[in-house]
Every structure is written in C-alpha cells, then in structure tokens.
Amino acid sequence: MEGTCYTVALSVRHLVEYVFSSGSIDYRLQAMDAMHEGTKAHLRLQGEYGEGDRKEVYLKAEIPCGELLFIVDGRADGVLATEPLPTIDEIKSTGGELERVREAEGYPVHWAQAWFYAYMYARDTGTPVMRIQLSYVNTTTGETARFDREASFEELERDVWDMLERYAPFARLRRDHELRRDASIEALPFPFESYRAGQRKLAGAVYKSVEEGVSLFARAPTGIGKTVSTTYPAIKAIGRGLLQRVYYLTARTTTRAAAEDVLQLMAAKGLQLHAVTLTAKEKICFQEETRCEKEHCPFADGYYDRINGAMLDILANETLMTRPVIEQYARKHEVCPFEFSLDLAYAADVVICDYNYVFDPRISFKRLLGEAKKRTAILVDEAHNLPDRAREMFSGELSKAPFLGMQRAFKGRHQPAFEAAKAVNDYWIATRKRLAGGKPAISEKDRPDELIALVERFSEVVQPLLETEGGELLELYFLVQRFLRAAKLYDERFTTLIETSRNDVSLKLFCLDPSELVAATVKGYRSIVYFSATLAPLGYYMDMLGGGEGDYTLSLPSPFSREGLTVAVHPISTRYQDREASYKPIAEVIRRTVAAKRGNYMVFFPSYAYMNAVYEVYTHLLEEDEERPHTLLQGSGMSEEERHEFLDRFRPDGDRSLVGFAVMGGIFSEGVDLPGDRLIGVIVIGVGMPQLGLERDTLRSYYSSLGKNGFTYAYVIPGMNKVLQAGGRLIRSETDRGTLVLIDDRYEESGYRQLLPEEWRP
Template structure:
C-alpha cells in the first residue's frame, strides 16, 4: 500500500472548517434538488469561453503522506485578463444572515480549487468568487477576492496540516486492517455444510462486481458466511467499505457479534452501528435546536475531536460506545454515528440509509460507492419496506386542522390550507359512493397548490415554529418528492374514512427504484432463509438478468424435524366453526410431546379467539400471549420464559409475521415445537388487490405476487425458529388444508416435504 491518501476537496474543507450548531428547527429538505437547479441556472449564464464542472486534482506532500486532493469546481471564468474560480452556493437562509464575508468553509472550498488551477497553469494570482443564491427569492450576492499563489499555497499547507493527524490515523489503521484481513482465518473450527459454498459465492460476486441473490437455510450461519469473504475482499483491495443492512435490531446484534468474533481472531476493523435518532436522543424531545439541546449547540466545533478520540480508541462503535463518547464530547449521538459512517470500514444499519431517497447517506460520493459492498440481510423484508420508502400519502384532516389553527394568525397559510382542504372535499364528492378509488393521474392543480403551500410554509418556518405546520410541511415535501418518481410502477388511489379522505401515491413495484438507489455500488448480496422462489425476489428487488442466484440446501438432517399437516380450514369464514378442533389439535400435540411451543396465527383477532378458548378449556396449562405493541423489555421477558430442560409445557401464542416469528434464536431445548396456523396470506384488501391486478397486467401471477409468496414467506420464517443447530430436534405442525395443494407444497423447503397428515 502506498503512502497516498485520496480525499475530495469538499470532504477536506468540511472536516477542517465546519463550525457552529446542528439546527433543524427548520431545514429545507429540498435543498439538494434546489442546489442542482440553481447551479445549472447560474452556469447557464456563463459566457462561451467559460467552463463549468471542471475536474481538478493535485498531489500535496504532508510529512510522510501524499494527499491526492480532487473535485469539480462549479465554474472557471475568464474576464478581462482575470481568471476566476466560481463557487455557487444555494441557501434557504436570508442572505443578510450570512454576514458580510460569507462562510469560511465556502471560501476554503473555492480557494482549494483556485490553488490547484493556479499551480497547474503557473499563475501568480487568481480570483475567487462565491455566488450565493437565495432559494425562494432567487436573490444573488457575489463576493470576490484576489489571492496570490503564495497565499493559496500557505492556506493549502495549513489546511492539510490540520487534517494530517486524522489522515495519519486512518492511514495507519487501513494498513493494519488490510494486513490483518489477509491473515484472517475462518473464525470457527470448521465450516458448516453450505457455509463454504456461500462464502465462496459472495467472494466471487465481489471480485466480479456483480449482484447475488441467496436462499440459505436458517441456522447455517449466514452472517459470518457473508461478512468473512467481504472482510477478505477488504484486504485484497477490492473494497473499502461494507454496509450490513438489516430490518430489525436483533439481526444488527448478530452482525456486531460476527465482527467481535473476527476481531478475537486478530482482525483489525472499525465498525459502526447506526441506531434510529429517537432511540439514541439524550433529550426528552427530539428537537435538534441549539437553544434546546446542548448536544446540538456547537456540534461542529467539537465533532472532529470526538471522531479522533473514538477512532483512536475503539473498534466496535456500537450504540453504547457511541453514547459514551457523545456524552464525553457533548455531541449529538445520532449525528455522531452518521459522521462515523463515512470513516468506518463497516456500517451496520437499517435499509433506509441506502435505499430511502429521503434519508440515504448523501455524502457517499460515486467514487466511494465503487469500492462499497451492500450485504442485505433478511432481504425478503425489503419488498414491503421498499414499497413503503417510495410511497407517500396526504390526508384532508391535517389541512383542516391547520386552517383552524391559522385562522387569525396568518392569512396566507390559512388560505393555502383552506384551498387544499377544499380540493380534498371535491375529490371526496367526485368519487361518489366508492370508499376506495383509483385516479388515472395526479391533478396538476393539486401539485401546484402543494408547491405554493411548501414555499409559504418555508418562509414562515424560518422565523417561527408551529408543530402542526412543521409536520405538514415535511409531509407535503415527502409527497412532492414522490410525485417526481411517478411512473407505470405506481398507482394513485384515494380512500374515504369517516370525515377524512386520504390520497396515496402507492409504489406497487419497487424494483426499478431499489435498483436505481443501489446502482453505483460495487456489489450487492441479497440473502435470506426464505428468499423463495428466487426468480420472484430477483424480479421484485430490482435484479438484473446476469445476476448470480444461489440456493443452498439445509445442513440439517430431515430426521431432526417431524413435520405434520393438519388439513383443517383456517379461512376467515370457517374460523369459528373449526376453532374447537384447532384447540384440540394444540392440546393433543403438547400432551403427547411436552416441551416449549410457539403457535403462530395469521391475525391478532384470530389469536385472541383461540387463546381464550384454549385457556378456558385447559386453565392449568402454562401459556404466554404476545401483547399488542410490546416494549423491548416485554419482548425480552416473553422470550426469557423459554428456558431449556423444563419439566412442564409452555405455549407461546404469537402472530405470524410479528416480532417472534423472525430473527428469534431459541437454541437447543428452549423451543421444541412450532405450530403454524394458516398459509399466512395477507388479509384481502384494496392495496393487495391493486398489486395483484398490476402484476396480472404484466403477465405474471398477480395472486402469487400479492398474496401467496408474501404469505408463505411468513410460514417459512416461523418454522425456521425451530432448528438452529445440528443438535436441535423438534416438531412442526402446519394447520390448513391448502398445505396439501400442489402449489403450496412446491413452496415448502425440501426438508419439510416428508410429512405426515393428521
């Protein structure tokens, strides 16, 4: 590894010159889009001889390192013998608030470009111009200064010297990381059946810059089998960063444990876990305002010290570690974790930090993405999460509330809210007696009204706070962002509820957008025990024709599980009639085979009906009930009851697709049996039927896409709680006559197909 540090101009100057506080009392979310629009507008006014988006690069030696600094300057202008570097900055603040001089970090960025250009062209002096544009009013302010080459050289030397301690720390760490990863051996005595095949598949995918879809059974050790080859690829120079993406806290812990195990075998790797803002916030309310929160006040003045401290002393930067250092340095723990994500080797976080256009990590430059791997755990969850991320809705009630609140407060906002409320009333009238209805296209008048509302709200929110206005502003903003994405993958529909009416932009098929959000990354690996059927998931998660597909057989013997099918109808219309038979099946099972059981139901209502009947008929049985909206402590207490080597019987009643049917690891004798009631089909509803119709029109099996595949996925997940190691034995009972139909049987794993009908 050479002694070269590659760094973008913007990253360098933001590290050295950013200062001040986090203040999202109100931060315009449209700034990214506005910024692009304004840049293009200004560049459009350049003269023919001028240049825009000029790529500049320089090598600057600093002690024992060489900094390769690069970036694109907005404009290179030639005026009456002057050479001018133009840096365009859009802002939602009033220009008067920027002071006479503008911001030091903006001058620093422009001066860095000026130095590189002057050095390349042997210029003795060069002009630097900051062009500030106010987003709403389009007002402009130009600040221009002339610098000698000697001044710029001094500035660059000073800047790189400030960055040096941090760069040196990262450089030394990466050297050690690469060496240790080359020497790392698989951190278990031997590979389980299928693990070597999975690890080899992941490594091949990374080295060939492809994507991979993997169905690998529960209990195989998917986390270590995907992370180990990824870490080896770091040492080989294929990668610089790994994202381990999950949908649930419990799978995040598994990834942290896998890194811990590799560290205990000598690996030197820095990992950071990002936890949701509302979970890590130190204050009673999550208000990022400098006058309310001391962790936001002056954040940028202290953050470099905090990063240097934690990176120098810690390898596993999990929630607890980040919170400790955040308190020590008085910085916001959430923003701290986001800043650490840009320097860590591995980031464990939720899907949305990569795939959600509203919250994705914006400072991951294209160059960095090319050396980044995405590992998508429990990837079957990304289908509905993707739909959620790319959809948006608005309802009439919020505008009515705002109209009332602003009646004598602000006429402009009152009028805007009243007009939009009236639009919703006419939508309701025009839909006639239908409770749910689709729209051929979005009314352009509504888009105009919402855009005007957003602009007025922005101006008002810069100076005062109203929780209702702020909430509605963000909702409208999110809605307008999705408006820009509307295409044939969307359905626009309305729904009436009492006095309210909801308008939803529903992303039926998230494949195109998931593909777009993940496009620039080197490789993507989507894996799950229930990624079945593979072609369906490859299609709906945005896979390409030349992606790799891998299906790994279960490492466990069929003899470890007794599979029974009870052909009893659990369809909605038959539930009352078959309830007593179901209770009797459960009792007979636990009477003949005592132990710890989980019984999964397709709905909470159904669960309660059977639970009440069961506890009435067998009051002496030890039962547990999954509560609605359980806290993390209550969930842990529920699972804690499943102790090994119990003499009696314990029956946990839970919901299929709920918190206990995925990611729960009750090893050994803690779980002896699972009963799955029904084939897991989502409830018939308008949205699911829209999905069905959409895919039918695409000449695919719409009913499978909307109901059967998601339903059977829940069944397989629930059954997968049982056998977690070579030593586990147990019983699975599938209760529904549809399990005997060929179509459903084809979706069962191979090891479940030797069943007995009871």
C-alpha cells in the same frame, strides 16, 4: 501506498467540511438551508453564463504533504472567462432568507471550497491571480446574493496547505489504522473450528461476487451461519484491497446484534477494524424529547465545534463501536450520539444499520461519492423484507388533517401560509365530495398534478418560517418533501391511492414496483449480496429487487438432518369465511400436539383477532386438563422489556409445557433464536395471506398486466414467506429436534406445497 507516501483520496467538499464546519445541529435550518446542489435555481444561474464560460468543471490535484500524498478532486460550478480575471463561481441554493448570508458575507466552508477549486485551476493553468465568487440563490424568490474576492496563487497555495495540515491528523490516524487492519485481516482465520455444511459454498460465492463486481441472490437456510459466511469473505476482500467498506443491512435489532457478535468473535481472533452500529435517532437520543435545535439540546448546540475531537478520540481508542460505546464518547465530548454515529459511518470499515441508510432517498449516505461507492459492498440480511420496505421508502403519503391544522394556525398571523394551507385543504374537501357515495378507497393511475402543485406552493411559502415555527410545521414539511420526492419518481410503476373516512382523506403516491429504483440506488456499489433463509423463489426476488442477467444466484439445502424434524399437516380451512368454524378444531390440534410431549411451543396466527379467538377456546378446553400448560399471548405494541420477558419464559427446564401465541410477520416470528429445548414445537395457522385490501389488489392487477401471476406475486409468495419465517424458529442447530404443524387445507394444493422447503414436505 505510493512509494513511502500514504495516499489520501478525498473530495474538496469532504475536506473543507471537515476543516471548516462549525456551529450547531438545527433541523429547522438544515431543512431550509440545505444548500442543495443542482437545483433549478442552481441551473438558472449557470444558464446566465456567457460564451466561453464553463460549468461543472472537473478539477483534480495531487499534493504531497509530508509523508502523505493528497489526491483531491471535485467539480467547480463555474469557471468564468468573461470576467477580467479567471473566476471560480461556487453556487449555493437555499430556501432560507439571504440576510444571514449577507451578514456573514458568505460562509467560511463555502469560501474554502471555492478557494480550493481556484487553487487547482490556477495550478493547472499557471494563472497568477484568481477571482473567487460565491453566488447564493433563494430557491423560492430567485433572489441572489454574490460576494467576490481576489487572491494570488501564493495566497491560494498557503491556504490550501493550511487546510491539508488541519486534515492531516485524521489522515495519519486512518493510515495507521489501515496498516494494522490489513495485517490483522491477512492473519485472520475462519472464526470457527470448521465450516458447517453449505457455509464454505456461501462464503465462496460472496467473495467471488465481490471480486467480479456483481450481485448475489442467496437462499441460505437456518443453521448455515449466514452472518459469518457473508461478513468473513467481505472482510477478507477489504484486506486484499478489493473493498474499502462493507455495509451490513438488517431489518431488525436482533439481526444487528448477530452481526455485532460475529465481529466480536473475529476481534477475539485478532481482527482490528472500525465497525459502527447505527441506532435510530429516537432510540439513541439523550433527551426526553427529540428536538434537534440548539435551544433544546446541549448535544446539538455547538456540535460541529466538537465533533472532530470526538472522532479522533473514539477512532484512536476503539474498534467495535456499538451503541453503548458511541453513547459513552458522545457524553464525554457532548455531541449528539445519532449524528456522531453517522459521521463515524463515513470513517468506518464496516457499518451495521437498517435498510433505510442505503435505500431511503430521505436519509441515505449522501456524502458517499462515486469512488468510495466503487469500493463498497452491501450485505442485505433478511432480504425477503426489502421489497415491501422499498415500496414504502419510495412512496409518499399526505392527509387532510395537518393542512387544516396549519390553516387554523396561520389564520390572521401569516396570510401567504394561511392561503397555501387553505388551498391544499380545499383540494381535500373537493376530493372527498368527488368520492362521496362511492368506495372509501380507490386507485387511480394518473399522477395528481393539481395536488402536487398546491403542495409545492405550500412548501415554498412555509420554508422561510421553519426557523421560528418548528414543531408540527417542521414535521409536516418533512412529510411534504417525501411526497414531492415520490412525485418526481412517479411513472407507470406508481399508482395513486385515495382513502376517505368521515373526518379525513388521504392520498398516497404508491410505488407498485420498486425494482428499478432499488437497482438505481445500488448502482455504483461494487457488489450487493441479498440473502435470507426464505429468499424463495429466487426468480421472484430478483424481479422485485432489480436483479440482472449477470448476477449470481445460490440456493443451499438445509444443513440439518431431516430426522430432526417431524411435519404434520391438518387440512382445516382458515379462510376468512370459515374462521369461526375453525376455532375449536384448531384449539384441539394445539391441545393434542402439546399433550404429546412436554416442552415449549409457539403457535403463529395470521392476525391478532384470529389469535385471540382461538386462545379463548383453547384456554377453555384446558379447564378439563390436570396438567394445564402455561400460556403466553402476544400483545400489540409490546415494549422491548415486554418482548424480552415473553422470550425469557421459554426456558428448557419448565415444570409444565409452555404455549406462546403470536402473530406471523410479527416480532416473534423473525430473528428469534430459541435453540435446543427452549422450543420443541411450532404450529402455523393459515398460509400467511396478507389482508385483502386496496394496496394488495392494486399490486395483483399491476403484476397481472405484466403477464405474471398477479395473485401469486401480491398474496401467495409474501404470505408463504411469513410461514417459512415462523416455521424457521424451530430447528436452529444440528442437535435440535422438533415438531412442525401446518394447519390449512391449502397445504395440500401443489402451488402452496411447491413453496415449502423440501424438508417440510411430509
């Protein structure tokens, strides 16, 4: 607030996109026509400016509009003094043909952006007449199309006022919402009657981290109530003006639901804020086939003509915008539910979403500008998953088969595309010959510049064809863009992995160490809170995620009494060479453990093959038992319905014991809550060791070269994290009682024992 005025701070680009965006969603055109700022072509045009011309000129204006005060800013690509009139130059680069641009004589949203810059410049300098120029440049051919207009200051001012008036209903809605929101936050009590052990400490650490603008790495064991202990202080920080927005990032749907439940609980206590849950496009799409093209989807056709009405409607009438709510309004207004949820995310106070919306360079929140970032905190749940997820997000991989397919598809139809695809395919053939007779998978430190150049050429040639081709070409084009993005990041923290098979060959630009890229991604946000029940050892995760000296760490003990947990260790070797000999001893341990007390048990294995082998021996042993337990076996690729059916069998009042066989690191070993008598025993086979392979061995060599224990970093800690997650399914509340059985002789070695929680050490 400023006097009686409500301040609306936003960028020129955000304003004009809200007012002038129209038409349909079309991923083919978006891929071609992304109008990327700061491309080489963009810089080339700026390089042609004369002496006295300026580029990247920052402009800002404060404009009262009734009871609103707009503070609008942005950077004009160029202010040209060499023209007869002072000229604003707005540059847009595109991979598409310029014919559509010429037909339209420039797009209204781009004219509006340049118009606003011209108004701000004229207002600052007292210039009576301005010249406005749009410069479109094709990134492939370098071809340029320019359009120019002249406008008096009075014309510019009138049009700017019109833009602000059209934005004002949204601004007023935000103002009214923020007044209600902040009052509700001020009055919001902690949503439970009292704090559990450790809960107040975690909540205090989160608030302090936000207040001081630093990051926090927190190990918060099961039972502390991590979700409420992180969201409650962050929401309090919104009410006190420290934050504008909170992102709650999760790796799984189950933890997303937990965050929604906590917000629902706070809403019942009077909280009023806008929270949006983002659901993956493939899951929320209304169509049988996900094709984001107006010809195939009525929700994509004309999306931008209807989206502002949909936004005003849902924001005026809803607070917690979960998937069903978003789907309801999307159908009502006939808009794509996925894009609708993304647009809502920019207006929301809390966004619940997957890691990739912040960390993946392909789909991160690109419209969130510097000022908004400074007032945004990120809460990263299950943060132990982030190092491996980040490695994948920053890596890029291509294989031979799709390029051979494109070579065949374009033969006789489009010679340049045929030749570009053939050149890449020829590279793969030469690579396979080079590796013939050697190892099927190798790691090379050098960046594959020859392939990168060929792939860049392929991308340039096929880009104009996306509008008509789509389909498999569009899919390959996006893979190529990801690969080229990884190529730009490639340095000593990357390696090149090449794998060959009889029919194919693939090459991966593999990010070994994501720490600096993660740190660069979150730079500019006010605070990042990384938390997990298994974020241990903390030093390892700070290394992996780019923690700094000024960041805080917190390690909380389990809030549960040790008396509730019985731990037994059976030193049976589960190493690969000993596995066959271990099947029967392990099956007998399972049988004895289950026979000791009727109830529900989960048995976790390092692989499907090991699980299936022991399951077979175990069920054979049961043939001798009178009261034979029920058994369940996890299948690979289970549907959501099959998962629910599996977990629903874990009822507290079964007529016989139930034994569920599952894999570590899978869908049942994380984010699954079976409290009380729904689960009374967990048996963990092995130390969770990741499968030996090229990626893990390359990671081991990399961290060894940095003076760290490479084997521990690449294999032991990631493996033991799976063990901790699996065992963490057992004791979920202070009244729970259960037996944890650890089967492996390595649990008797100090290096492995040290990685176990104190309450697990027998």
